[in-house]
Amino acid sequence: MTSILAKKPKKMKLKGLKTLGQQLLSSRAHINNLPLLLGFISPSSPPPHVLESLLSLQSFFTTVLADLPPSQSSKKRRRIDDSAKQDPEFIYRTWLRSKFDEFVTLLIEVLISPDTEDALREIVLDSFMEFVKLGNGGSFYSSIYHKLLRSIVNSPTPVDFLSELLALKYFKYIDVRYFTFISLEKLSKALDTKDTAGDETAGGDGDSRSQSRESMELSICKIHYIISHIPPLEGNDGKSEYEMWSGSGLPSNEEHDKKKLSKAQKAEDKGWKAEKQTNTVLSPASIAKKMKLKFTKAWISFLRLPIPVNVYKEVLATLHQAVIPHLSNPIILCDFLTKSYDIGGVVSVMALSSLFILMTQHGLEYPNFYEKLYALLSPSIFMAKHRAKFFQLLDSCLKSPLLPAYLAAAFAKKLSRLSICVPPSGELVIIALIHNLLRRHPSINCLVHKEDGDENEEDKNDSGSEKRPGFDHFNSEESNPIKSNAMRSSLWEIDTLRHHYCPPVSRFVLSLENDLTVRSKTTEMDIKDFSSGSYATIFGDEIRRRVKQVPLAFYKATPTSLFPESDFCGWTFKYEGSNEIKEQKTVEEDDASTKRQRIEC
Structure with a gap:
């Protein structure tokens, strides 16, 4: 991903950068400091400069984000009168919205860059998730979260630390898991469509096709890592008591939800109503039912991809424990498992566990x-x-x-x-x-x-068998x-x-x-x-083991053959040149005794 800014900002000391942030937070007259601070959010900038700019911009956008209009690419775009479009205040807030979108893109660029230090990456991720939490009027900001996951999956370089950090710190929240499943379903379908289109136009350079295949395998590995690290859906007690990252759907936010349903917002389009309905879905009482459906759709979309062999084996090894018990209808895996079982070898062995569960518990006939x-x-x-x-x-x-x-x-x-x-x-x-x-x-x-x-006589008269x-x-x-x-x-x-x-x-x-x-x-x-x-x-x-009698290597007579003649009737194991060996052994013993006598003298 290339940087949005065409020109790098001039070098500035950390003290001057801090002054720009203080001025921006103090008065709207210093709003032009906003693009300057955005110029330092880059993987090539020194980590102290990135951190100082991030703190100032996060403090600024946190206070004004609730009053900003939806972004131009948002599905919940509100109906705005022509007179409102000419309002200077509206133009100002629209400009701030574009700068916030630019800020989000720059944060993602820093997160997925291989040049970013791990300590800085963790701070940037925490700031980004705060916008996910608060940037949509108190409800989960799914659009920018999907943009983050899409950048992680489509990144040309591995971002293992970022994926581990996301799973470790945020997958314990039920709403984060919910929107993660939705995003992974979309990303899997996009990769499946891309693979189908690549097969239809399978011409051109062989190197480019190989690179495209490697890039897709890397993306599939990232999707598998993310989806396999999401904790189980049900708690130990079976109750729907889950911790939420955002405030959407919680009983404590009922008054805030009523405010959002004011007369000024009743004229919103269907996209905004659909978003409100999604927020209602995320209540703790109904989340378990919807989570199972999203979980199923995400996994089925992922299993339709051309999964690499190493990931394929990992999926089959854990499918019967981590996936099948949480599917809304486990029988939909029958095609995937029967094809895996028909492959043969180790893959068939690993698919047997899941296939056995479908046959014994879900009535699959094979x-x-x-x-x-x-x-x-x-x-x-x-x-x-x-x-x-x-x-x-x-x-x-x-x-x-x-x-x-x-x-x-x-x-x-x-x-x-x-x-x-x-x-x-x-x-x-x-x-x-x-x-x-x-x-x-x-x-x-x-x-x-x-x-x-x-x-019986029928078997004896069978001409096809030997007698x-x-x-x-x-x-x-x-x-x-x-x-x-x-x-x-x-x-x-x-x-x-x-x-x-x-x-x-x-x-x-x-x-x-x-x-x-x-x-x-x-x-x-x-x-x-x-x-x-x-x-x-x-x-x-x-x-x-405690052995009462220990066998000893003792023979009353020196054995002359490896096996006794009674074990193999008609066979002999005696070597014809055994007499020559004995004579040679006697000569060697005489020479050895003569040498010992010389040494003693």
Whole structure:
């Protein structure tokens, strides 16, 4: 943003600047000092000069702002007679209004400039918000507040400190949140329109398109930061007792509202009436209902933007806790969440939490849900950042007793196959999930122990399957759980975990040897106890265990092979050149003994 003033004011000492401010406040005869003081409100001016000019101008405009006419761009422009336009007093106040608008623009320029010191930026923001509070006849001055948010979002440089300061000091006020939602909705729609227009005219230079895309992503990141830092709408006690920044809507201002409804103002246009109606909306009794509507519109407008991947993941991570409970109709997120769930990978995992809430609490029907959930089971999910929440949701999704047997068997078999190629912490989760599946669905307990002769004649006559012993009919590459042939397989992978190198895995898998169909003697596993496991947690649990017998590396006879021959019948692990190694080792020992004798001599 370029400065409004075409020429820089002459250099002036701080004492002279203070004198200009005193003269301006003392008499209207020194009104020409106003443009001079405005010339020092600039990022290039020294901070003491900016601060001194700001204090003088704030004191001046605070006293006269209530008597100024609306700005030329205001929607609440009043009807003015031609005779009033020729009034010198009206011309003077109109000129003051233009100077105030210029003053607001200069303050925003200082706020968003990267050259402004943080201490000065905080003072300027406080002064600006005072005008937001008092500059509209005692009600919230939404137009200049929207101008501030628009400048923050469209700034070509990051303004993190300003956004943090605004959220920290002013988002606790309910009216500030209300108009913030309104402004963010407008800004999101403007960016969406800009992106659509850019796609239609996608020609020209590639560098310019890249810069435009980067600028839009930066703006989207700023909108997300602001909208995600607005506190929850409802209080802890559920009452509508909120602190207001401006006096609009409070019972203590009823007399002031009656004055505004005098005969002189009954001839105002529809814009002024709409503004008055907005002020009435901001009463503490009705604010909660209107806030939820504004909250919903702001978030829906933001989610329609082309959100960058990093922001997209942050949104999905907090959507189920920070957004869905406060929406007026959460089901309107179904399109956004189903598209996110169809992307696959980590994005689908993060969208599962919100989608699960819509399905279980708001009646969303998603026919391909379990097929998509089945496709998410891959080795990479056991190393994902949000794996703990995913496994808890997976267990909840498979809890229904109405789940078909083929579907429960497909998930059990897919998890069993993954146990071969995942870390020990993942194997513990898999054992717990399969334990719960076998207990909830007794019809799939045939997978625990199935011999080759257990198949019926129809399966034996199937020409598409091979008939050698040990053949597994399960197709791990099939994405459709119906066609995976899980019911014709067995959980042989789980049986191999009994000989796992990690003691917790080999001990935990023994729980599946119990008869899980007897529900009175068994209990479900809490997936939360295993979902956050890692090598560090397993190691920590092992070193804290009290071991009665400590295994020692002692052999009665020196082993000659890595594995005994009884484990692998027909295989041998003896090396033919073992005699040569022994002879070489004997020669080396003789040389070493000879050297020791020489040293002792």
